[in-house]
Each structure stands twice: as structure tokens, then as C-alpha cells.
Amino acid sequence: GAGPGRGAAGLGSPWRWNRLGAGLSLGLRSPWGWDRLGAAIAAGTAERSSVRRGEMAKSTQLIDNEVFRAYATYTAIVLLKMMLMSLITAYFRITRKAFVNPEDTASFGKGESAKKFLRTDPDVERVRRGHLNDLENIVPFVGIGLLYALSGPELSTALLHFRIFTGARIFHTFAYLIPLPQPGRGLSWAVGYSVTFSMAYKVLKTAWLL
Amino acid sequence: GAGPGRGAAGLGSPWRWNRLGAGLSLGLRSPWGWDRLGAAIAAGTAERSSVRRGEMAKSTQLIDNEVFRAYATYTAIVLLKMMLMSLITAYFRITRKAFVNPEDTASFGKGESAKKFLRTDPDVERVRRGHLNDLENIVPFVGIGLLYALSGPELSTALLHFRIFTGARIFHTFAYLIPLPQPGRGLSWAVGYSVTFSMAYKVLKTAWLL
Amino acid sequence: GAGPGRGAAGLGSPWRWNRLGAGLSLGLRSPWGWDRLGAAIAAGTAERSSVRRGEMAKSTQLIDNEVFRAYATYTAIVLLKMMLMSLITAYFRITRKAFVNPEDTASFGKGESAKKFLRTDPDVERVRRGHLNDLENIVPFVGIGLLYALSGPELSTALLHFRIFTGARIFHTFAYLIPLPQPGRGLSWAVGYSVTFSMAYKVLKTAWLL
Numbered sequence: 001g002a003g004p005g006r007g008a009a010g011l012g013s014p015w016r017w018n019r020l021g022a023g024l025s026l027g028l029r030s031p032w033g034w035d036r037l038g039a040a041i042a043a044g045t046a047e048r049s050s051v052r053r054g055e056m057a058k059s060t061q062l063i064d065n066e067v068f069r070a071y072a073t074y075t076a077i078v079l080l081k082m083m084l085m086s087l088i089t090a091y092f093r094i095t096r097k098a099f100v101n102p103e104d105t106a107s108f109g110k111g112e113s114a115k116k117f118l119r120t121d122p123d124v125e126r127v128r129r130g131h132l133n134d135l136e137n138i139v140p141f142v143g144i145g146l147l148y149a150l151s152g153p154e155l156s157t158a159l160l161h162f163r164i165f166t167g168a169r170i171f172h173t174f175a176y177l178i179p180l181p182q183p184g185r186g187l188s189w190a191v192g193y194s195v196t197f198s199m200a201y202k203v204l205k206t207a208w209l210l
Numbered sequence: 211g212a213g214p215g216r217g218a219a220g221l222g223s224p225w226r227w228n229r230l231g232a233g234l235s236l237g238l239r240s241p242w243g244w245d246r247l248g249a250a251i252a253a254g255t256a257e258r259s260s261v262r263r264g265e266m267a268k269s270t271q272l273i274d275n276e277v278f279r280a281y282a283t284y285t286a287i288v289l290l291k292m293m294l295m296s297l298i299t300a301y302f303r304i305t306r307k308a309f310v311n312p313e314d315t316a317s318f319g320k321g322e323s324a325k326k327f328l329r330t331d332p333d334v335e336r337v338r339r340g341h342l343n344d345l346e347n348i349v350p351f352v353g354i355g356l357l358y359a360l361s362g363p364e365l366s367t368a369l370l371h372f373r374i375f376t377g378a379r380i381f382h383t384f385a386y387l388i389p390l391p392q393p394g395r396g397l398s399w400a401v402g403y404s405v406t407f408s409m410a411y412k413v414l415k416t417a418w419l420l
Numbered sequence: 421g422a423g424p425g426r427g428a429a430g431l432g433s434p435w436r437w438n439r440l441g442a443g444l445s446l447g448l449r450s451p452w453g454w455d456r457l458g459a460a461i462a463a464g465t466a467e468r469s470s471v472r473r474g475e476m477a478k479s480t481q482l483i484d485n486e487v488f489r490a491y492a493t494y495t496a497i498v499l500l501k502m503m504l505m506s507l508i509t510a511y512f513r514i515t516r517k518a519f520v521n522p523e524d525t526a527s528f529g530k531g532e533s534a535k536k537f538l539r540t541d542p543d544v545e546r547v548r549r550g551h552l553n554d555l556e557n558i559v560p561f562v563g564i565g566l567l568y569a570l571s572g573p574e575l576s577t578a579l580l581h582f583r584i585f586t587g588a589r590i591f592h593t594f595a596y597l598i599p600l601p602q603p604g605r606g607l608s609w610a611v612g613y614s615v616t617f618s619m620a621y622k623v624l625k626t627a628w629l630l
């Protein structure tokens with residue numbers, strides 16, 4: 001037949017792309033991991049297609065995609081946790097009556113009576129430090145974690161990274177706000193830091209192109 | 211021939227997936243939303259491929275890709291807006307002659323004459339607070355927004371999220387710098403916060419893998 | 421016919437993926453650049469597939485993927501550099517004995533003897549300002565850079581952006597911490613800023629959907 005499928009046999013054929021994920025579905029490992037990105041993305045489609053036709057799903061493809069789902073889940077959780085710091089800051093600012101912008105104290109009256117609420121409060125400052133520490137640590141996690149999730153790690157390894165980081169940062173927040181005696185906060189910081197470092201190592205090893 | 215390529219022409223053919231996401235364009239929902247990532251990425255290709263073969267482009271596929279373009283557009287805009295805060299800070303530092311690093315005042319002379327410019331200025335501090343507030347809110351938007359854009363939302367819904375967030379953050383900056391009386395700034399902060407929260411909910415609902 | 425299309429009928433056939441990116445392999449430029457995302461992702465796979473079959477790999481496809489690898493490499497480097505600021509801050513806090521949380525000084529004794537270490541130190545504050553400046557500039561780079569890497573730039577152009585930004589930020593850190601006389605730090609900041617701006621321009625030009 002002269003169907004589109006035939007064309008694929010020709011050199012420079014538009015159909016060459018057809019083979020797209022062929023190697024991957026055979027379980028061959030690419031010498032550079034970013035192939036896995038294609039695999040991860042293709043997995044869902046291939047998977048569904050297989051299921052629809054009653055074939056066995058290739059679990060190794062699905063796993064790659066699950067890594068991205070896991071990344072999405074844990075990233076959303078730690079970013080929501082970070083956003084929570086804004087609410088806690090607002091809570092302490094209002095209950096401690098400690099503001100920084102004059103316009104924020106307008107509801108307490110005008111002039112000197114309001115001015116006295118323009119002050120720093122130890123609890124407010126503590127939450128703000130926790131918030132800044134989150135920014136300093138969660139931003140690298142989100143950025144490096146995305147690249148890590150696309151670098152083809154095993155699902156179990158990736159989950160280990162994401163879970164430890166998320167647990168460490170949640171513990172860090174409690175350790176900062178309660179506060180727990182050191183080295184509780186310091187250790188939880190170091191654990192999260194190490195997880196991000198470990199993911200960065202995997203990313204650099206896989207992607208290295210300087 | 212009656213090969214699979216042909217079969218694709220038939221309704222409900224198992225080969226529809228070869229065409230890249232056909233199932234999605236029929237409105238079938240994947241049991242796990244990340245399939246849509248494949249669809250979104252493939253959409254442009256399918257679209258072009260279809261056009262080449264004189265077939266009608268499936269507009270619903272294109273929409274998935276348009277979500278990512280919308281995300282890219284609004285993310286670039288809010289990040290540029292955030293970067294603008296650096297320039298405004300520099301502007302106020304220079305016009306108010308309020309610096310924090312001794313080496314920055316060297317052009318004003320040496321010793322005591324320069325030292326007097328090492329001071330805080332209310333306007334500079336105000337811009338810096340606005341900048342930090344941007345970091346605290348735009349970072350979650352960028353991270354969660356990326357996952358949201360890949361979770362297969364309707365274009366109209368995604369645009370609604372992106373537009374409201376971007377508008378709220380631009381308004382927030384004006385409210386902070388003018389400054390507008392409260393609750394202007396507070397409300398614009400809450401609107402942006404809620405948009406990010408709504409996107410995080412969609413991401414977690416779609417991707418959930420703990 | 422015995423064309424590749426037929427092959428798709430087989431169980432676990434490598435042909436399933438087929439029509440994926442046919443248009444892309446012809447080197448046709450999409451009117452909207454996000455097609456390149458598909459190309460970038462598919463490139464590695466196509467490349468491998470080609471190699472397996474002894475065909476020449478299309479270097480323009482591989483290049484797209486290399487842009488993403490370059491992005492991953494430089495993003496990991498600048499994020500690790502940013503994370504290094506935490507360690508430098510901790511180093512100065514400990515050697516200068518300048519802490520901000522009471523619980524951090526507990527190892528120096530109780531009461532007044534520990535309280536005297538709750539103070540600000542110029543070196544600590546300097547590192548912290550460098551860290552915050554990193555956040556303000558590296559966050560936009562990571563976010564906009566990802567979109568830029570997916571917008572189909574030439575590898576050489578992309579490498580130029582990534583290398584200049586990374587070099588500028590590393591120089592900025594040295595200029596801040598040594599400190600170097602101005603305008604060393606100011607110029608390195610402006611260079612990094614301009615690179616991010618240039619990438620944002622490309623992203624908006626390619627993706628624009630408001």
C-alpha cells in the first residue's frame with residue numbers, strides 16, 4: 001500500500017519520527033538521560049494505548065511518569081507550606097500589633113496612637129526568618145527537583161529524595177516556630193540541603209553540557 | 211492496505227493514539243492527568259502533521275499547548291515585573307542617597323563624608339519589602355503554575371488564573387509603592403494567593419502520588 | 421503493504437509512537453515555537469533510534485535537546501552557588517559569634533553570657549545581602565531560562581546566555597564578599613540582569629498568548 005506508513009522506509013522520510021520511543025519501549029538505556037523525558041511523557045499515552053488494546057502495560061515507562069507526578073505532589077506541598085508562612089506572619093502581626101507600613105495601622109487610629117504599632121516583634125521576626133529560610137532552600141529544591149525528575153531516576157529513589165526533603169522542611173518550620181532547642185532546626189536544615197545537593201549531583205552527572 | 215495506518219481513519223480505532231492524542235481530543239479523560247503533558251507537547255506536532263496531510267487540525271489539541279504558551283507569557287511578565295523592583299530600589303538608593311555597602315558610597319568621597327550615606331531610607335525599605343513580597347508570592351506561582359499548566363486545565367480556566375494573578379500582583383506593586391490605603395494592598399495579595407492556591411489544588415488532585 | 425504502519429499491528433510493536441513528530445523531522449519551523457518542546461524531547465529518542473538503524477542523526481534535532489541539557493547544567497550550577505551562601509552565612513555566624521535566634525546561642529552558656537552573641541555582624545549581613553540578591557536574580561533566571569530553553573533557541577545562543585549569566589553571578593558573589601570596589605559588583609549585576617531580560621524577550625516573542 002502507499003499509505004503513510006510506507007513512506008517511513010525512505011531516507012529522510014517524514015515518518016522516521018515514528019520510531020520515536022521504540023528503543024525506549026525495548027528497555028534500552030540511553031547514554032544520556034534526557035531521553036527519559038520523552039519516555040516519561042510518552043508513558044501515559046503508550047500506557048493508555050496498551051491498556052485499551054488489552055496489552056500489558058510496560059511498568060518501566062509508567063514509573064518515569066510517576067516520578068513527575070511525585071515531583072508535582074511534593075513540590076506543591078512544600079510551596080504551599082512556604083505560602084503558609086505568609087499567613088502565620090500576618091497572624092502574628094495582627095495579634096502582636098506589630099506592623100511595618102504606616103498605612104497598615106490606619107485602622108488603629110491616626111497619628112501617634114497608630115504610630116506605636118510600627119514596631120518589630122520577636123515572634124513576627126521569627127516567622128519572617130523561617131519564611132526567608134524556606135525561600136532560600138525550597139527554591140533550589142523546586143528548580144533542581146524538576147531537572148532531577150526529568151533525569152530519569154528510579155521512582156523509589158526519587159520518592160526517597162522528595163519525602164525526606166518535604167519531611168525535613170516541615171520539621172524545620174516546627175523547630176523554628178516552637179522553637180525547638182538546637183540542633184533540631186540545624187539538622188533538619190542540613191537534611192533538606194543534602195537532599196537538594198544529591199539531586200543536583202544526579203542532574204549534573206546526567207545532563208552535563210557546559 | 212488495511213494496515214493500522216488505515217485503521218486510524220475508523221471511529222474508535224485502537225490506532226487512534228498513533229495520531230498523538232486523538233483520544234484526548236474526543237474528550238476522553240485519562241485516569242491520571244499527566245497524559246495531558248504528552249498531549250500538550252505533541253499537539254503542535256500533530257497539528258502540523260495534520261496540516262501537512264491536508265487534514266483538519268484538531269483545535270482541542272492545540273488548546274493544551276496554548277495553555278503552556280499562556281503560562282510562559284504570564285510567567286515572563288510577572289518575573290520581569292519582579293525584576294523591575296531591583297531597578298526601583300536602585301533608583302531610590304541613588305536619589306535618596308541611602309546605601310548599605312561602604313564601597314557603594316566611595317564616589318561620594320572618603321571617610322565621614324561618605325559614611326553618612328550608609329543609612330536606611332523609608333522609600334528604599336518600602337520597595338525592598340515589595341520586592342521580598344514578590345519573591346514570596348511569585349515563586350510559588352511560577353512553580354505551581356508550571357505543574358498546573360501541565361495538568362491539563364481548560365485554556366479559558368488557565369487564562370483566568372494567570373490573568374487574575376498577574377493583575378493582582380501588578381496592582382499590589384502600585385498599592386505598595388504609592389502607597390494606597392489598606393485594604394487595597396492586602397486584598398490584591400489575597401487574590402494572588404488564592405489563585406496560586408487554586409492551581410495547587412488542581413495539581414494535587416491531578417498528580418497526587420505521595 | 422509491509423510498510424512500517426503495518427508493524428504497528430504487532431504486539432509490543434516499536435511502531436506505535438509513529439506519527440509523533442513527522443513534521444518536525446523535516447525541519448519545518450512552526451509558526452509558534454512551542455513545537456520545539458516536542459522536538460527537544462523527542463530528539464534524544466529519535467537520535468538513538470536513528471543510531472540503532474545506522475542512519476545519520478539530524479543534528480538540528482539533537483541541538484534542541486542539548487539546549488535543555490545546557491539549561492539543566494547551568495541552572496544546577498547557579499542554584500548550588502546560591503545554596504553555598506547559606507554555608508558562608510553559617511561560617512560567619514559561627515566564627516563572628518553573631519546569631520539571631522536565642523536557641524542558637526545555648527551552647528555558649530545561659531543567660532547574659534549567651535545573650536551577647538545575639539547581635540548583627542557586618543560580615544554576616546554582607547553575605548546575607550549577597551544571598552538575597554542571588555534569590556532576586558537567580559529565581560528569574562531559572563524560571564525564564566526554562567521557558568527560553570523550550571522556545572527553540574540555537575544552542576550557541578543559549579550557551580552564550582547561560583554562560584554569561586553564570587559567570588556574571590559568580591563574579592558578583594566575589595565582588596560582594598571580597599568586596600571589590602564599585603562598579604565591579606554593579607556591572608556584574610547588570611550583566612546577569614540583561615541576560616535574563618534578553619531571554620524573557622525571546623520567550624515573549626515566541627510564546628505570546630495573553
